[in-house]
Amino acid sequence: MNDEEVRRRFTELTAGMSAADLMGLADAIARQRIDEVTNPARRELRHPQRDGTAVFRVRADIDGEKPPIWRRLDLRSTITLDVLHDVLQAAFTWADEHLYRFALGGGVWDRHSQIFLCPWDVDDPESADDGIPARDVRLDEVFAEPDDTLRYVYDYGDEWRVTLRLEQILETGTVIPFARCVDGRRAAPPESSRGLEGEALRASQPDPTRFDPAEVNEALADVRFRMREAGVLPEVIAVIDRLRYDIDLDDPDTLTDPVIARAANALAEPEPPVDDADREASLRAWTWFLDRAGGDGIPLTAAGYLKPADVTDAMRHLPTSDAWLTTSNREIDHSSLLHFRESLVRQGFLRKYKGRLLLTRLGASARKHPDRLWQTLVDRWRGVVAGTHVVDARAGSRDADFVRDATTCTLLAIAAGESFDSSWGSQPPGGLDRAAHWLSRLGWSIDGAPVPGRDLYSQPVRTVLENLWDGVRDTLGKGEMSATARRLARQVLRRS
Numbered sequence: 001m002n003d004e005e006v007r008r009r010f011t012e013l014t015a016g017m018s019a020a021d022l023m024g025l026a027d028a029i030a031r032q033r034i035d036e037v038t039n040p041a042r043r044e045l046r047h048p049q050r051d052g053t054a055v056f057r058v059r060a061d062i063d064g065e066k067p068p069i070w071r072r073l074d075l076r077s078t079i080t081l082d083v084l085h086d087v088l089q090a091a092f093t094w095a096d097e098h099l100y101r102f103a104l105g106g107g108v109w110d111r112h113s114q115i116f117l118c119p120w121d122v123d124d125p126e127s128a129d130d131g132i133p134a135r136d137v138r139l140d141e142v143f144a145e146p147d148d149t150l151r152y153v154y155d156y157g158d159e160w161r162v163t164l165r166l167e168q169i170l171e172t173g174t175v176i177p178f179a180r181c182v183d184g185r186r187a188a189p190p191e192s193s194r195g196l197e198g199e200a201l202r203a204s205q206p207d208p209t210r211f212d213p214a215e216v217n218e219a220l221a222d223v224r225f226r227m228r229e230a231g232v233l234p235e236v237i238a239v240i241d242r243l244r245y246d247i248d249l250d251d252p253d254t255l256t257d258p259v260i261a262r263a264a265n266a267l268a269e270p271e272p273p274v275d276d277a278d279r280e281a282s283l284r285a286w287t288w289f290l291d292r293a294g295g296d297g298i299p300l301t302a303a304g305y306l307k308p309a310d311v312t313d314a315m316r317h318l319p320t321s322d323a324w325l326t327t328s329n330r331e332i333d334h335s336s337l338l339h340f341r342e343s344l345v346r347q348g349f350l351r352k353y354k355g356r357l358l359l360t361r362l363g364a365s366a367r368k369h370p371d372r373l374w375q376t377l378v379d380r381w382r383g384v385v386a387g388t389h390v391v392d393a394r395a396g397s398r399d400a401d402f403v404r405d406a407t408t409c410t411l412l413a414i415a416a417g418e419s420f421d422s423s424w425g426s427q428p429p430g431g432l433d434r435a436a437h438w439l440s441r442l443g444w445s446i447d448g449a450p451v452p453g454r455d456l457y458s459q460p461v462r463t464v465l466e467n468l469w470d471g472v473r474d475t476l477g478k479g480e481m482s483a484t485a486r487r488l489a490r491q492v493l494r495r496s
């Protein structure tokens with residue numbers, strides 16, 4: 001569009017405006033131009049991801065320290081910056097008690113830098129627009145050639161600033177640890193030590209010259225980093241971190257909880273291949289409803305329940321069938337069936353319409369492809385754990401936060417090998433009691449008292465886990481978990 005055309009269009013748009021309107025328009029244009037100059041959009045400085053995996057040898061120096069304090073690290077090129085933050089915490093023996101951020105192209109507070117944010121800043125409306133979540137950026141997007149630099153700041157109060165420089169790219173055809181400390185000099189300043197002097201500083205750092213790479217590598221071998229490598233959700237690792245050093249329910253003299261340790265180690269191990277036949281057999285409760293709802297759907301009674309013939313047939317396929325309790329063929333007398341059927345509506349597989357249960361688009365797809373049914377369950381509950389999906393609670397409410405933590409703790413208990421048998425005789429506490437104990441440790445309570453295991457029985461994820469079974473359970477199998485249920489729990493708690 002040439003200048004003449006611009007003038008013509010401006011005249012058309014402003015025709016009939018009053019002098020006050022024109023003054024307001026001019027003021028708005030001026031403010032926009034000033035804002036563009038004083039608050040320019042941040043530049044995109046990331047590189048394309050590499051085709052293969054390499055080892056990046058990186059030197060990390062704490063800025064301004066004399067004598068220098070530095071670490072040399074071999075890092076897998078595919079790790080994300082939130083993992084790099086964890087590596088730096090281990091390398092400098094910090095405790096991850098404060099906020100952090102990374103910057104490319106300048107300092108961490110410079111307007112012209114590209115900023116990568118910690119989770120707290122991502123959730124803060126005032127800073128979220130300033131950058132990209134660190135968890136979404138890989139190391140090979142910020143380092144491409146030797147001498148490339150990345151800035152890092154930890155603890156916005158003490159402001160420990162670190163400059164990371166790519167020294168060398170080491171191609172490798174072998175499997176490598178995601179991080180290893182090669183070398184370094186001097187102890188790092190202790191957590192929250194800025195401003196300490198004399199005896200206070202000496203007490204917090206007895207030997208400032210001491211540094212041993214083996215101690216860093218021992219820390220990097222911790223299950224926390226193995227979980228990172230296995231793709232466990234950061235939200236799950238954060239919960240495990242809070243629960244690892246807890247009193248054992250079965251041995252009060254123990255300072256660590258062996259069940260949460262088992263869960264962590266189970267999540268850190270490679271997932272065995274999925275047996276499609278076992279998975280499909282364990283989904284039989286879902287597939288019965290999806291097959292029965294095909295065509296004209298499942299008719300309901302005037303009161304909105306399944307008809308007696310369907311109740312009788314469904315109970316032959318429902319793993320948690322309680323038909324042994326009663327000969328009734330009314331759905332209202334079979335709470336396990338009623339809760340499961342209602343869960344299929346909440347999960348989006350079925351919908352009620354004019355007295356019938358009909359397949360949704362999702363349900364029709366899952367009916368044709370059992371792998372999609374499985375993945376839908378995984379994605380749904382992974383979203384609950386990650387906080388991107390809400391079930392049976394209002395988004396942003398305290399109830400939603402409770403369901404999220406309750407779901408996470410329940411899945412961790414199942415991943416650890418627990419069942420839902422709760423305190424039978426002399427047995428140790430079951431999975432629901434264990435999950436409730438963890439919830440209490442996370443700060444939840446019911447009427448001021450610790451969360452009881454029985455209160456978790458109504459959690460929607462329990463309905464899913466207990467019904468992943470390849471047949472109707474006998475009475476002694478109540479609360480037991482199938483290998484498929486444990487696999488679902490582990491998959492949900494990982495990124496992919």
